[in-house]
Amino acid sequence: TGKKAFIAGVADDQGFGWAIAKALAEAGAEISLGVWVPALKIFEGSYTKGKFDKSRQLSNGGLLEFTHIFPMDAVYDTPEGVPEDVKSNKRYAAAGDKGFTVSEVARNVESEVGKIDLLVHSLANGPEVTKPLLETSRHGYLAALSASAYSNVSMLQHFGPLMNENGASISLTYLASERIIPGYGGGMSSAKAALESDTRVLAYEAGRKHKIRVNAISAGPLGSRAAKAIGFIDKMIAYSYANAPIQKELAASEVGNAAAFLLSPLASAITGTVIHVDNGLHAMGLAPD
Template sequence: GRRALVAGVADDNGFGFAIAKALAAAGASVCVATWPPALNIFLNLIERGKIDDSRRLADGSLMTFERIYPLDATFDTLADAPEEIRTNKRYAERGDFSIEGLATQLVADFGEKPLDIVVHSLANGPEVKKPLLEVSRHGYLAAVSASAYSMVSMVQRLGPLLRPGGSFSSLTYMASERVIPGYGGGMSSAKAALESDTRTLAFEAGRKFGARVNVISAGPYASRAASAIGI
């Protein structure tokens, strides 16, 4: 069977969960990766049966996640995380939450070539509510780091783990190509980078790993992340 990793699932509301469910319904084993600050809440929701209705598949069974990994996609290696993050309670209890840590753990759990499908369904822009005219350099670079470079780093580190015919997908938003007031904080810039990088990554990762790389431009949807900005 195929195995998928969906990065950016922390509740039953976002695109990541819906994609995980569609993959599970199609017969794939699904692992997810969750941002450490959201991980405890997500595990509680699952344990207490709060998302059982959402987990139910057409055949009546409940979708299960083969693994739920901690992932902060702004860190390529654990050493890149600053001391205050590494010692933060939510992070410290989770082991190596970096992208490299995720790759290492996948190989430890399933062997050298554990994956067929990788989905990047995560984004973050700390100043998303600010129009570009008011965004700080720090906020802009944080948006690009979490929302665009995270994909580059995931393809670098998970590419070698893909079986033949494997694929990467990510999610973008139309604000990369047209002005959408409210989609601020450099998030429009991050999505433009993500889309451009997808073309280059497809060229490079196709040759290096035999992998496809695609990005889907999703319509507006009131996920947790989007509700915060009223998109």
């Protein structure tokens, strides 16, 4: 209650970021968002037109509110690092002069929201995700690492100094980092492996430097917008249903609730961990009959 959260990676009401926002709001936190610049206009339009009102319902009868919505692009750290063609792109130019790079968003959050307690990284992008790793270009591989793993390092680098002691951060990863998932290509499996390793190192560094905790959730399959773009999500959901210890479809809210727990004082001694929230699928070694 009374905690301030910043969530990067919400652009509709279908993904994990939204579910985490909702679980944190249920627990009484104040939520601000970082929304990917190319998705900002549609998101804000749908939000103000009431398209999300049904999914905004909270159990106390109120509606999920976002105190601030910041344009953000987590592949850029400082204005100097933004290429000219991006700067002059219509949608990026329309994002305003307060900037959308990670350092600028952190500065904007500090001046408009103040110090925060909870930091959520719920974003990923890999331009060649549909290509097998063996056919992935250097550019595609590095772009996947940049958007999906370094973005988390950058967020902790820039938001860490404005987080209150006993704060916590969380990111979302996927089983493809540790098991072979054909179809999750383009270096995305590599990016998730980096994200998980970084979770440990950052837990130590940010723990010592800022007294905050750093964890990750390895989530089961969900038919979010990002997952649909990969193309085999329905197969993954069916596979999980058939093979996981708990035979049910994963609800985004189950990941939201686990995130709320990991970000709460109930998890005050948990840091540097990757927790599977996947109906147990990760633990199977052989498909059941």
